[in-house]
Amino acid sequence: MVKCEWLWSGYARPQPEVSGLRTFTLTVLGTTDLHGNLFNWDYYLDREFDDFAHNDVGLAKVSTLVNEVRAAVGRHRTLLLDAGDTIQGTPLAYYYAKVEPITRTHVHPMAAAMNAIGYTAAALGNHEFNYGLDVLRTFERQLEFPLLAANALDVTTGQPAFPPYVIHTVWRTDGPPLRVGILGLTNPGIAVWDRAHVEGVLTFPGLVEQALHWVPEVRSKSDLVIVAAHSGADLSSSLGDQVPFPENCAELLAETVPGIDAVLVGHAHVEIPERFVTNKVTGRPVLLTEPLYWGKRLSLMEFDLRFSQRWELVASRSSVLTSASVEEDPRIVRLLRHDHEKVVSYVNAHIGTCSAAMSAARSRFEDTPALRFINHVQALELAKSTSLPVVSLCAPFNRAAAIPSGEVSIRDVAGLYIFDNTLVGVRLTGAQLRDFLEESARYFVSVDGPGPFSADEVSADVPDYNFDIAYGLSAPLTYDIDISQPVGSRIVGLAYGGVPVADSFEFAVAVNNYRQAGGGDFPHIASAPVLHNQQQEIRQLLIDWVKAAGVLNPADFAGSDWRLVADGTPVVISTNG
Structure with a gap:
């Protein structure tokens, strides 16, 4: 057992009686x-x-x-x-x-x-x-x-x-x-x-x-x-x-x-x-x-x-x-x-293979296969319950998450989604979705140009789990986050399948139960009509998807539907974290 020097140097011994007290x-x-x-x-x-x-x-x-x-x-x-x-x-x-x-x-x-x-x-x-x-x-x-x-x-x-x-x-x-x-x-x-x-x-x-x-x-x-x-x-x-x-x-x-x-x-x-x-x-x-x-x-x-x-x-x-x-x-x-x-033993059980390494390290600054995989699985599940166009939202929970090339275990997939959240589907209009993404864009501070910047130079004091990234299932949901603009005016060019999103257009939106319950105080989401809530754990949905598919190929989830820009020019983040 290691002895700690603080025991007597930083400690007050029990005190003796003083003046009869x-x-x-x-x-x-x-x-x-x-x-x-x-x-x-x-x-x-x-x-x-x-x-x-x-x-x-x-x-x-x-x-x-x-x-x-x-x-x-x-x-x-x-x-x-x-x-x-x-x-x-x-x-x-x-x-x-x-x-x-x-x-x-x-x-x-x-x-x-x-x-x-x-x-x-x-x-x-x-x-x-x-x-x-x-x-x-x-x-x-x-x-x-x-x-x-x-x-x-x-x-x-x-x-x-x-x-x-x-x-x-x-x-x-x-x-x-x-x-x-x-x-x-x-x-x-x-x-x-x-x-x-x-x-x-x-x-x-x-x-x-x-x-x-x-x-x-x-x-x-x-x-x-x-x-x-x-x-x-x-x-x-x-x-x-x-x-x-x-x-x-x-x-x-x-x-x-x-x-x-x-x-x-x-x-x-x-x-x-x-x-x-x-x-x-x-x-x-x-x-x-x-x-x-x-x-x-x-x-x-x-x-x-x-x-x-x-x-x-x-x-x-x-x-x-x-x-x-x-x-x-x-x-x-x-x-x-x-x-x-x-x-x-449970977390090291092999459930499939991955054709190439897949990392979430840069998911806060660019569209990565790691988060697109999460959003895809969420969207697929919600699509079973609705005929509306499906959009999915998720956050980069774990910067260290990485799925290696070769055999994939439960712990590899679970590392992408470290919270015990469940899947909820709600209905949002185009205007409400834009408001939601504007709130998410608070994650960044305002900058004057495209950089390069370090991660710390562009990140505001907002937890990673309160930066949600959007993904369209049947068609791309594309948008820029212009961090040269003030908070509330950063979402530029929001489009679905190449068509600008009208304020009245309706989406089925996949989110986690924390967000749908109001966690993070995002607009509209807590009061939106619920379309799907079967208490399915998102992490388990990801594990089950890999088990069923057998092979996870990051190339299947490649894409760049959203970008971080400054006055239309892509922002350069000179870090891997």
Whole structure:
């Protein structure tokens, strides 16, 4: 086991009695957005995980960090929390939801690992709902700690459908017991993103609104109040006016709701080692921290408390620990190696061949066979349900996706489509489709000429999954994106089969369920009439297509229906990424 030098150099030891007052330091550890990462393994590349910063991932590494902290300060002085998004995001998560679904006897490997590590409580994330409520409830029953969500309400009763909070008592304080209240809050966007699973069953009011209701009750029973919130710190939302509550508002929560001592932040996939926010009612500081996603970091919060009549918080601080500094916990490896190996075997199963290598590396800047293949398969499926001209939309989800020449495996194809989205078909007019593509073109900044530019010079602060590219099935859908023009006036020459698209012309449009539900707040799409929704996973459609065809030939998907231009001249991007 690798010893960590930070244990005593950056750590506050439990404090002795001062002037007859009892003192105690509680250490609270936190993870978030684990997304099915159990081991330090990249299932798409079939090798140990690595990224440009040489981070490591997975609960097995987190377990080693937790063990080190507990050995340093005493297990009885620590709690371990999670802020959600646990059971979706890797082929391992998909396998145990869809291929070999978890049962009462087969425990989800993420549940087994978290139980073995000894979590105190966890908040629900929005991705917990992706596989439906039956899978979520089975996962919940397998946990040996509570899964919290004060703002996931039963539509019929109006009451929380999951425990809103838990009071954990720390007994060994060398003084009176310390009561720690842990409130869980999830994201209101679930009502949009997973409408198919929750509509008519659950409703999701805002984090601040529900915290105003529940924190006073938790505070009355606790000496210390910590919120695990699956909501980013900085106020923002991709939901537009679809719900009346912001997607990301953890800092607003800390400012607005009196009685909170700290917030473990999730959902935004950013790293916040330590941030203090002043509550506007009490004037007291509230500690915020968010560890980097996938188990790359572990948040470490320390609370110095003093007993006088009751425990009072004197000071707090936080930092993050990196999982790349330690080895995987051999106990977790032994416990779940078999589950992992089953998934490795599954994703490496050969399903066909590819006549030439096919990469998605440049799909953000030019029309590539990789994304045309995705759009083609989506469009083919939708065409079975409509007589309208079919257009398909998809985004470059994975810049690293590449299908090699020769034998093709499930993991090769799955790498093109790393999300568990399903196919939806809607009806849009030509004018609505143009508006949609204008919104997509926000992905780029404005430039003065054709370049050459680096990728960073033309890319705005928009996630890749919010840049949708269009494709026509029976005839080409052609258009230019002129990034010398302002946002809203960039789609030039939109035509179908060589004929300019009239505003009233109608298309059947293939999209994923995230986009159709309003994800990204694109115009028209969420309110468009639905033509097709059979809950078909797009990734599985791609896999099934390769299995049926036997051979994937990138030349069959060659074309240049859309271009990135500046005042009509093609823009040159001098990068392979």
